Amino acid sequence: MWYNKHTFYCYLFSMRKGFFGHLAEILSLGFLILPLAVFVVPRASADDVILPKEYAPGEMLIQLSPSAQSQSKVTANRFGIASLDAVAKKLNVETLEPLAMQSTSPDMQRIYRVRVPESQDLRTAIQDFRNNRAIAFAEPNAKVHAHFTPNDTNFADQWNFVTVGAQEAWDYDATDPKYGGDSSVVVAVLDTGVAYRTSGSFTQAPDLASTTFAAGHDYVNDDSTPDDDNGHGTHVTGTIAENTNNSLRGAGLAFNSTIMPVKVLDNVGSGLLSDVALGVDFARSNGADIINMSLGSDTALATLETAITNAVNAGILVVASTGNSAATQISYPARYDNVIAVGATDTEDVVTS
Numbered sequence: 433m434w435y436n437k438h439t440f441y442c443y444l445f446s447m448r449k450g451f452f453g454h455l456a457e458i459l460s461l462g463f464l465i466l467p468l469a470v471f472v473v474p475r476a477s478a479d480d481v482i483l484p485k486e487y488a489p490g491e492m493l494i495q496l497s498p499s500a501q502s503q504s505k506v507t508a509n510r511f512g513i514a515s516l517d518a519v520a521k522k523l524n525v526e527t528l529e530p531l532a533m534q535s536t537s538p539d540m541q542r543i544y545r546v547r548v549p550e551s552q553d554l555r556t557a558i559q560d561f562r563n564n565r566a567i568a569f570a571e572p573n574a575k576v577h578a579h580f581t582p583n584d585t586n587f588a589d590q591w592n593f594v595t596v597g598a599q600e601a602w603d604y605d606a607t608d609p610k611y612g613g614d615s616s617v618v619v620a621v622l623d624t625g626v627a628y629r630t631s632g633s634f635t636q637a638p639d640l641a642s643t644t645f646a647a648g649h650d651y652v653n654d655d656s657t658p659d660d661d662n663g664h665g666t667h668v669t670g671t672i673a674e675n676t677n678n679s680l681r682g683a684g685l686a687f688n689s690t691i692m693p694v695k696v697l698d699n700v701g702s703g704l705l706s707d708v709a710l711g712v713d714f715a716r717s718n719g720a721d722i723i724n725m726s727l728g729s730d731t732a733l734a735t736l737e738t739a740i741t742n743a744v745n746a747g748i749l750v751v752a753s754t755g756n757s758a759a760t761q762i763s764y765p766a767r768y769d770n771v772i773a774v775g776a777t778d779t780e781d782v783v784t785s
Contacts, residue, residue, distance in 0.1 A: 481555040481562075484574040484731035488704055490550040491573035492558055493531065493543060493735045500566035501542045506530070516566050523548045523557050531706055531735070535713050537742045543735055545573070545706055569734040576708055576729045578624060578664045578701035579753045579763075595781060598685055612673075612687035615644045619672055619689050619722045620715035622708060623665030624701055625650065625658040626693035634659040637666050639674040639682070648693035649714050651707040658695035665693065668726050692720055697727060705733050712739035716746050725752040728763030736765055744770045 496504060496511075505512030509525045520528070527547045532540040548557050554572060561570035593599065602612060627637040628645045650658040660666045673691050674684040696711040697703040708727070715723050716739075723743060740750055752766035754775040766773035777783055 479555075481558045482731075483555060483572055484729060486575040487554075487572040488575065490526075490548050490552065490554065491704075491706075492546045492548070492554070492561065492570055493573055493706055494546055494561050494570040495539075495543045495568040495734070495738070497566055497568050498538075498542070506544070511566075513566055515564055516561075519560050519564060523552060523560060532710055532713050536717055537713060537739075539738050539742060540709075540713050542568070543709075543738070571734055574705045574729050574731050574733055576697070576703050576705060576727050578662070578697050579726050579728060579755055593683065593685070595777065596685070598683075601685075612684060613689040615688055615690050617686070617689045617722070618646050618692050618720045619686070619724060620648075620692040620694055620711075620720035621665060621669050621672065622694045622696050622711040622715070622723060622725045623660075623668055623727065624662035624697040624699070625660035625665045625695035626669045626691065627660045627663075627666040628669075628691070628693055629657075629659070631657070631659070634661075637670065637674075639670060640666070642675045643669075643673050643684075643687075644690040646690050646692040646719070648695070649711070650695040651710050651714075652695050652698050652703065658693040660693075660695075661699040662697065662701055664697070664701055664726070665695070668724065669693070672724065692718065703727070705729065705736055709733075709735045709739040712736070712743055712750075716743040716748060720748055722749045722751065725750075725765060728753065728755055728766060730761075730763060732764050732767070737768060740765055740768060740771060 500511075500513060500516070503513055504516075506528060509528050510517045510520055511528070525546055525548055527545075529545050530541065531543040531545050535541055546561075548554070558570045558572065561567045626640070626645075626648075627635065628640060628643070628648075630636045647656070648658040649656055669691055670682065670684060672684055673687050673689050674682060675687060692715060694711040694714055696707045708725070712723060720743075743750055749772065750765075750770065751772045751774055753763075754766045754773045755763040761767075762773055762775075765771050775783060
C-alpha cells in the first residue's frame with residue numbers, strides 16, 4: 433500500500449511541476465529498488481559445507497526434486513538434465529546410481545549415490561549440487577559405528593532386567609500367556625548381522641537356536657545372508673530375543689518376538705550411511721514392527737532421516753542408542769525427534785561414561 437500511495441502522490445506532483453515532478457517520481461522508485469539490491473542473498477560457497485569426522489572419500493548422496501526426477505534420464509554418470517549434467521561434467525562424476533531402485537518410497541527413489549574422483553574437493557562438489565534448484569539435498573556418505581555393549585555373556589539376565597522392570601512386563605502378559613512377547617512382532621536389528629544359522633565358517637549362537645527369524649539382508653556384502661562377523665549384532669539380538677527359561681546363559685527381554693537381521697555394519701563395526709538407510713527401507717518394506725539401531729554418527733544425515741520418517745509414517749517404532757558415552761550430545765539417528773533414544777546406565781542407575 434505504501435508503494436501505491438507514494439507513487440500516486442509523485443504522479444500528482446509531476447503533473448504540476450513538469451520535469452522536477454518526473455525526477456521526484458524516478459527517485460521515489462529508486463528508493464524502492466535499492467533495498468532489494470541490498471538484501472539479495474549471496475550464493476552459498478563450499479565453506480558452508482560441514483563434513484562429518486568420517487566419510488567415504490569421493491562419495492555423495494543427493495536427492496532430486498520431484499520435478500527433476502520426472503524429467504531425468506539417468507545414465508552411468510549423467511542425469512539427463514542439462515543444468516545437472518553441466519555440474520556432473522565439471523566435477524568429473526565417475527558413477528551415478530540410484531540408492532534404492534527397488535524401494536516403494538518415492539522419496540527414497542529420488543536419492544542417488546554419486547562418486548567423484550577422490551582428488552576432487554568434496555565440499556566444493558557438494559555445494560555445486562546444492563546450488564542447483566533440481567537438488568533437494570546433497571551430503572557426504574558419512575560413516576556410522578556400532579555403539580559399545582558389555583561382553584559379559586550373562587549381562588542380559590542381571591541387574592538391567594530389574595532396572596527396566598522386565599519381570600513386571602512378563603507378568604503383565606501372563607494371562608494370555610505370552611510372557612516374552614509374540615512371534616507376530618517383528619524386530620529388525622540393523623547391526624553387524626546375527627549368528628542366526630550355521631553355514632561355512634559361521635555358527636549359530638547356542639541361545640538363538642529357538643529364536644524365530646524373518647528373512648533379512650546383508651547390505652555390506654550385498655546378499656541375503658546377514659551373518660555376523662563381528663559379534664555386536666548377535667549380542668544386541670540376544671538382549672532382545674535370546675531363548676529364555678531354558679537354563680542356558682541369559683534371558684531375552686522379548687524372547688518370543690521375531691528377529692529380522694539386517695547387516696549394515698562390517699566386521700569392525702563400521703558402515704556407511706547409505707547402507708543404514710537401505711536397511712531401514714528394507715525393514716519398512718518387509719513387515720518390521722520395530723527397528724533397532726545400536727549405532728550412530730555425529731552428523732545429521734538427510735538420507736537416513738528420509739528413510740526413518742518413511743518408516744515412522746508406516747507405523748514402525750524406531751529405536752536407536754544414544755552413544756553410551758554420557759556425552760551431552762546424543763548421536764544420530766537417536767537424536768531425531770521421531771526416534772526413541774536409549775542410553776546405558778550402570779548398576780547404580782547412573783548414566784555410563
